[in-house]
Amino acid sequence: xxxxxxxxxxxxxIPSFVFxxxxxxxxxxxxxxxxxxxxxxxxxxxxxxxxxSGSKGTIVISEDGGDHFIWKxxxxxxxxxxxxxxxxxxxxxxxxxxxxxxxxxxxxDGGVTWYKVYEKKDSLMFLDAxxxxxxxxxxxxxxxxxxxxFILNTxxxxxxxxxxxxxxxxxxxxxxxAFFASSSSNIAHxxxxxxxxxxxxxxxxxxxxxxxxxxxxxxxxxxGGNSIAISPNGNYILIVGGDFARKEQSxxxxxxxxxxxQPKASLKNINASNSKWKIEKNIxxxxxxxxxxxxxxxxxxxxxGTSGVDISKNSxxxxxxxxxxxxxxxxxxxxxxGAFLAGANGRIGYINFY
Numbered sequence: 397x398x399x400x401x402x403x404x405x406x407x408x409x410i411p412s413f414v415f416x417x418x419x420x421x422x423x424x425x426x427x428x429x430x431x432x433x434x435x436x437x438x439x440x441x442x443x444x445x446x447x448x449s450g451s452k453g454t455i456v457i458s459e460d461g462g463d464h465f466i467w468k469x470x471x472x473x474x475x476x477x478x479x480x481x482x483x484x485x486x487x488x489x490x491x492x493x494x495x496x497x498x499x500x501x502x503x504x505d506g507g508v509t510w511y512k513v514y515e516k517k518d519s520l521m522f523l524d525a526x527x528x529x530x531x532x533x534x535x536x537x538x539x540x541x542x543x544x545x546f547i548l549n550t551x552x553x554x555x556x557x558x559x560x561x562x563x564x565x566x567x568x569x570x571x572x573x574a575f576f577a578s579s580s581s582n583i584a585h586x587x588x589x590x591x592x593x594x595x596x597x598x599x600x601x602x603x604x605x606x607x608x609x610x611x612x613x614x615x616x617x618x619x620g621g622n623s624i625a626i627s628p629n630g631n632y633i634l635i636v637g638g639d640f641a642r643k644e645q646s647x648x649x650x651x652x653x654x655x656x657x658q659p660k661a662s663l664k665n666i667n668a669s670n671s672k673w674k675i676e677k678n679i680x681x682x683x684x685x686x687x688x689x690x691x692x693x694x695x696x697x698x699x700x701g702t703s704g705v706d707i708s709k710n711s712x713x714x715x716x717x718x719x720x721x722x723x724x725x726x727x728x729x730x731x732x733x734g735a736f737l738a739g740a741n742g743r744i745g746y747i748n749f750y
Contacts, residue, residue: 422707422718422747428456428465430742436724437481437491437580438738443731445486448738449478455507459486461729462736462746468507473499480526480580482534482554490554492536494577496521500536502554514548514557521546524575527583528554529590537583537592539574545592545602572597572617578640579688579725581623586630587655589673595620595637601653603673611675612637613648621651625689625697627711631655633673634712636699638685643703646684650699652676652712682706683717688725690735692749698735700726705737705747721745 435456437449446465448456453473458465470476476499480492487506490513493499498521500514520541528534532553538546547560574596575582582593592602599620600607614620618641625634631654638649653673684703691697697708704720723739733749 422749424705424719424721424737424745424747427458427462427736427744427746428467428742429744430454430467433742434477434724434740435738435742435744436477436479436578438725438727438736439481439483439489440727440729440736441483441485443729445483446736446744447481447483447489448744449481449491450738450742451477453478454742455491456742456744457486457507462744465744467742470501470510473501479577480523480536482526482528484531484553488553490526490534492523492526492580494522494524498523498538500554500557513554522577523548524577525580525583527580527585529585535583535590537575540569543568545569545594569594570598573600576620576622576637576687578622581625581688581725582621584624584626584633586626591624591633593621593624593635595622599637601633601635601651608673610635610651610653611648612651613639613645616641618642622686622701623688623699625691627691627694629694632691632694632711634689634691634697634699636682636686636689636701638701638703640685640687640702643685643701644683646681648681649684649686650679650681650712652679679712680708680714682708682715688723688727690726690728692728692733692735696733696749698726698747700724700737700739 433454435448435450439447444461446458453470455468476493478491483489490502496519497517501510502513503510522539525537534550536548548557573594576595584591599614619639621635621637633653635651657672682699686699686701689699699706700723702722706715708715723737726737737745
């Protein structure tokens, strides 16, 4: 059903301002903030367009690279937390709410109106992340139901969603294995590989439906992997996480995998795909719990969480804490050596790596 009434009850244009935190010649520029709002959804379709989403039915949009932001609250959804978002451009975006009932909304007019593209009222529903591997094909991952990963797929740009009915991701989960809705970055795709990252009592990387054990902290419901980043050349994966109940703990909070053989054609044997990714041992650990990670180049990486923001200049082999400010999610700015960050109290920041 499409909404034709005024969907937003709050429309505020806030100019950017600067609050810099400097370390190792890098500084985070605070662009905007809003007290009482937590932002975990972030999507940057091009150099100028920024979309963010979060608690209290909040949507944030910039059309000028972060110089100005428009804050909106979706009428009728003021109590929902939209932790996942994907934007195609300045007009089209889709948002996902956690908890029950499961709700997915889409806009095609820059957020002026929204319409419902998926709803399920099952009390067990908890949607965690969204990812599009191309213009039309997308995936939503949700907490397990009956010990199976709950996966939704779309082939028409999010207009319709169907439960996964293939053999992908049909293996039983282990006890206490689920997803984190911390930054909507535990789904990824490169070449012919589809990735899902579970966390909790058991944390594994699922490659084309096959689970691979990874040496990341796990064993409690607050532990495990939170976020996947793939290098621009597609040959390297970094996974971050930790224990969000003990944010200063740095032990086993990062995993690196290297691709030793690129696929020459579409994969036929999904089990073979797993063995081509090898875990690297020569890595360091960023400071504390991290909920999101992003490659800026093949060498420069940024990771963030409630413990602060870390930078690596050597693909994760060593890390430097540049800020103790908490941000939940980070994404590279397309076409630039920069990244946007978002987090608690509506903070959206920017870091430049030139």
